[in-house]
Amino acid sequence: MNEFLGKLGIKTLNFLEEIGQITLLFLDILKYSSRLIKDRALLFFQMEHIGVNSLPLVIVIAVFTGAVAAWQAAYQLDGIAPLSFLGTATSRAIITELGPVLTAIVIAGRVGASIAAELGSMKVTEQIDALETMGISPIRYLAAPRFYAAVFMMPVLIVFANIIAVFGAYLISNYFLGVSFQVFFDSVKRFFFLQDFFFGLIKGIVFGGMTSLLGCHIGFATEGGAEGVGLSTIRSFVLSSAMILILDYILWSLLF
Numbered sequence: 001m002n003e004f005l006g007k008l009g010i011k012t013l014n015f016l017e018e019i020g021q022i023t024l025l026f027l028d029i030l031k032y033s034s035r036l037i038k039d040r041a042l043l044f045f046q047m048e049h050i051g052v053n054s055l056p057l058v059i060v061i062a063v064f065t066g067a068v069a070a071w072q073a074a075y076q077l078d079g080i081a082p083l084s085f086l087g088t089a090t091s092r093a094i095i096t097e098l099g100p101v102l103t104a105i106v107i108a109g110r111v112g113a114s115i116a117a118e119l120g121s122m123k124v125t126e127q128i129d130a131l132e133t134m135g136i137s138p139i140r141y142l143a144a145p146r147f148y149a150a151v152f153m154m155p156v157l158i159v160f161a162n163i164i165a166v167f168g169a170y171l172i173s174n175y176f177l178g179v180s181f182q183v184f185f186d187s188v189k190r191f192f193f194l195q196d197f198f199f200g201l202i203k204g205i206v207f208g209g210m211t212s213l214l215g216c217h218i219g220f221a222t223e224g225g226a227e228g229v230g231l232s233t234i235r236s237f238v239l240s241s242a243m244i245l246i247l248d249y250i251l252w253s254l255l256f
Helices: 002-031 040-052 055-077 083-124 127-133 138-177 181-190 194-220 225-255
Strands: none
Touching: 002 138, 002 194, 040 083, 040 138, 055 083, 055 138, 083 127, 083 138, 083 181, 083 194, 083 225, 127 138, 138 181, 138 194, 194 225
16 A cells, blocks of 8 residues: 555656646747747748648548538437528537647647657757757757747648538538538528637647647657657657647636
8 A cells, every 4th residue: 555655656746747847848938939030930840840731631630520520410400400500500519629629639640749759859869969069949949939830820720620621511411411502501600609719719729839838848858769759759649639638628618
């Protein structure tokens, strides 16, 4: 029993220590926010990598997200409400929940893991130590551009995902369920609220920042050569995905 409590205490202390390290990293990144204009080339490169290069994958995910949402909504409405409500049922679910969360999880797999792998490889090959030797802050040069690029581009990706997903839901509704264009989008417009749209964008900012922050933290802490880089990559994706779902619940509780 004492041994169990001792291990539990050590794990708790390690967990609290890691939270402190992530918080300090976040504060250091904020400290270098004034350098974004001077480092705009680094920022634009990361925005292209995180945003533009992720767009094809996001579009594919969004099309099938909308299609599944339409089938699921039709099943839920069967015998309860007419299919004329299919537009609002799918669009609100997509804009407030499915679009932001699924896009964030895709970005966690593609970008968060990539950040951890890149910085982890630089750490084990002592490239980060070389930057510090030359007087260049790794946080300013490596972490800040990735963090702000994710914060800026995640809402943009979510807007694209929402539009494509709603269009995918319309295609299924029209070709398989007999709901016309006018009926579907009249329902969308009638029950559309700007607060739902902005709520999804707020989610995107938080999810993007958390994903990149965890990727940078885990990358900087990588040890153990190639094996350590692989473990950091997996850990980044797992933690980012879990935090996206946890933060999703917290944001729903606070904003609604």
